[in-house]
Amino acid sequence: MxxxxxxxxxxxxxxxxxxxxxxxxxxxxxxxxxxxxxxxxxxxxxxxxxxxxxxxxxxxxxxxxxxxxxxxxxxxxxxxxxxxxxxxxxxxxxxxxxxxxxxxxxxxxxxxxxxxxxxxxxxxxxxxxxxxxxxxxxxxxxxxxxxxxxxxxxxxxxxxxxxxxxxxxxxxxxxxxxxxxxxxxxxxxxxxKLYKHNNVFQYSIDVRTEERLYKYLRKYDNLLSTRYQSDLLLKAFFYTVLTIEDSNRPSWFRRLERLFFWTGKVKTTGIMQVKENRKLTDEESVHLGAEIVEEIWN
Structure with missing residues (x-):
């Protein structure tokens, strides 16, 4: 060299x-x-x-x-x-x-x-x-x-x-x-890959929204009851509600809600904004929120 x-x-x-x-x-x-x-x-x-x-x-x-x-x-x-x-x-x-x-x-x-x-x-x-x-x-x-x-x-x-x-x-x-x-x-x-996933979101949307929906599917789909897997309209309705709630209360805001839940001023917690006498994680709120959405659908 x-x-x-x-x-x-x-x-x-x-x-x-x-x-x-x-x-x-x-x-x-x-x-x-x-x-x-x-x-x-x-x-x-x-x-x-x-x-x-x-x-x-x-x-x-x-x-x-x-x-x-x-x-x-x-x-x-x-x-x-x-x-x-x-x-x-x-x-x-x-x-x-x-x-x-x-x-x-x-x-x-x-x-x-x-x-x-x-x-x-x-x-x-x-x-x-x-x-x-x-x-x-x-x-x-x-x-x-x-x-x-x-x-x-x-x-x-x-x-x-x-x-x-x-x-x-x-x-x-x-x-x-x-x-x-x-x-x-x-x-x-x-x-x-997204459009093949249970054929739920088969319509034209931008990639940012696709990323968001796919993230929800990966994280929360296993928490839903078997009815959601067979009723695609119910499933689409649930994820629509979840998306709206997530937009209104982003993750950083939900962390603040859980942090100050002890004050009694916070009434709803979790990504689905479910009202409970205890603070909820996002997963817990999805489980309870899915039951509420299913009742409304009936």
Missing amino acids: NDKWINFFETEFDVFVIKPWCMIVYLLIGVFCFCFIRIAGPKVLLGGYHTNLEQYSNDEISVLNIIYRIISPVVFSYFIIIVLSIVFSIIGVRWEFEIYWMPVLFYWVIQIVVVASTKIGIYPLWTLFVQAFVSLCVSIYFDWVVIQQFPNRGIESLDQSNIGWQVLTGFFLAASYLVLYGIIYSSKKYKQ
Whole structure:
């Protein structure tokens, strides 16, 4: 291994040189990028920003959405680092940033954890890992070719005619289309799976509502009596009531209701908002609420 490669690995992957407070700053930058990228998306893409799976199709705007998601954490994190470096230099604070791609890594870790915890079984996680890998490659390449070389080469470091840049660009575009295919395929597969589930929700609804209904089915369907499994209209009516109650009293509000139940001011608890002389969990309220709905149906 020649000196150039040794220098590359030492510069880009020696994470032990990062000071603890610098690592905290990188983490905060990653959190900021996670929040800001979603806010900036509709403005950057001029209203073409996709927020759910059903919006993706084999068109140019869908590819631009994936490119934006891959490139934006690199652009925003590097911009923040450069601004902080200038500010620290002006005010006379001695601060040296190392391993510039670390905030991008934090961003993707947060993104993957959030999606895995909220959309498991819906969003294809492998596409996130592909996006994260490509995003990190772009970040590392930009750091090595531009940031690290700029003091010696000046504006020549921005030259895009070299073979490395062309290979990375080709790999980047190929990965973008691979991710798009994975998202489109997963969206179609998820819809088919949802519509086959007891044939209850066989009508056109948006993906966000589908996710919600499928979540209810997975969590509460086993709590319903056998009559609900044979009477699909009753089942649809029950989940309609449950959806309305969940919208009126989201999970964070129900936790507060259970917390302050002892005051006597809270009369109904649980996702079905059942009135009892004790506080109810969501599952308990579903069990009791199903009986009430069944009586009303009769």
